[in-house]
Amino acid sequence: MNQANFEKWSEMAKKLQEPFQAIAELNVKTLQGLTYLKPDELAHVKKPEEVLEKQINLAVENGHKALDYMQQSFQIIEKAMLGLVKEAKKTAGENK
Incomplete structure (x- = not known):
């Protein structure tokens, strides 16, 4: 009985750890x-407007990457929460 409880807790800990690991990997990738x-890009600038244009383009590009990050992180959290709810329902059904 004690071994079975330990295995259940171990399995649950692994399931809880998966989203944290996925988020950490997503953070690094993002x-x-x-x-x-880059400094060499600044060296080739001839007008001040070009610096502003490059910065705006970078902000837009990084903004899209940030939105992709948010979408992927919400998917990871949603998947984890759905799995947790399914497991809770299954456990509640077994205890009845």
Whole structure:
């Protein structure tokens, strides 16, 4: 009986850990994918307007990446919550 409880707790801990690991991987992937203005690009600027234009383009591009990040993180959380609810319903059904 004690071994069965330990296995259930171990399985539940693994399931709870999965979304945290997925979010951490998503964080790393997103941060590595962000675009920034490189010094050599600044060296080729001839007008001040070009710097502003490049910064606006970067802001828009990184904004899209941030939106993608939010969508993916919400999907991870939603998947985790749905799995938790299903498991709770299953456990409640077994205890009746």
